[in-house]
Amino acid sequence: MFLVLALLACAALAEDVSGALPGIQPMPTLPAPEKLLPQAEMTDDGPDAAEEMVESVVMELVAQKLPLSGVKIGIDPGHQAHGNNERETVAPNSTEKKAKVTSGTSGASTGIAEYVTNLEISLKLRDALQSQGAEVYMTRESHDVDISNQQRAQMMNDYGVDLVLRIHCDGSENRSKSGIALYCSRSNAIAEESFRAAEAILPRVCEATGAKANGIVQNDNYTGQNWSTVPCIMVECGFLSNPDEDRLLNDADYQWKLAAGLTNGIIDYIGARE
Numbered sequence: 001m002f003l004v005l006a007l008l009a010c011a012a013l014a015e016d017v018s019g020a021l022p023g024i025q026p027m028p029t030l031p032a033p034e035k036l037l038p039q040a041e042m043t044d045d046g047p048d049a050a051e052e053m054v055e056s057v058v059m060e061l062v063a064q065k066l067p068l069s070g071v072k073i074g075i076d077p078g079h080q081a082h083g084n085n086e087r088e089t090v091a092p093n094s095t096e097k098k099a100k101v102t103s104g105t106s107g108a109s110t111g112i113a114e115y116v117t118n119l120e121i122s123l124k125l126r127d128a129l130q131s132q133g134a135e136v137y138m139t140r141e142s143h144d145v146d147i148s149n150q151q152r153a154q155m156m157n158d159y160g161v162d163l164v165l166r167i168h169c170d171g172s173e174n175r176s177k178s179g180i181a182l183y184c185s186r187s188n189a190i191a192e193e194s195f196r197a198a199e200a201i202l203p204r205v206c207e208a209t210g211a212k213a214n215g216i217v218q219n220d221n222y223t224g225q226n227w228s229t230v231p232c233i234m235v236e237c238g239f240l241s242n243p244d245e246d247r248l249l250n251d252a253d254y255q256w257k258l259a260a261g262l263t264n265g266i267i268d269y270i271g272a273r274e
């Protein structure tokens, strides 16, 4: 009898605890035993999260072994859809002024505007550099921008890149003129280091493309180089005024050769610097 009463009392208590009384919450239901197994084995996102973690560790290890890992490279694809004829000073300590950004040249046979060719080459260069582990900063990735040459230099100064390549194509009244030239500043603080980088890059880009090497020119004529506080080279990739070279410069395969040659040159420069 006592046992029966005790059981009834327990049943009543259990009923109370189960939530009949105000202010007492029902006990949470314990999960079934299999639900207590480690989440990574049981849930949908567990294995994916683990895979992602392994993948990111592997990618990091791979990146550490790439020749340009830890290196920041700036790319300034020359010009833009519309030039800006407002003026800005050509150098920090100069009163001489030049147009903020000119409209550039265009292809003698293709008619393609230089700013288009420059960006196509630059995007391939970006990809080639990233494939070697570099961190790449672009002044523009579209045509419809308005960024002066001084602002472009300032952007790269702010990013603190190891080297900037300003990608351009040349033009001349002499339609037979062809080949690649590199331009660096002559007098500012980055002149010497920029020249050193240019010396590493010119043979490599000519080797990859088969283009004629027109040398390294040092002068203080260019706003983009004069305002740079990080090593900076203007790459004149070839002559759009030459009908044959114009076709090459606007050919995707040739653009990849340019990108590969420039990347190899940068690898040599960074390797020699370290």
Ligand SMILES: [Zn+2]
Residues within 6 Å of the ligand: 078, 079, 104, 105, 114, 168, 169
């Ligand atoms: Zn140009």
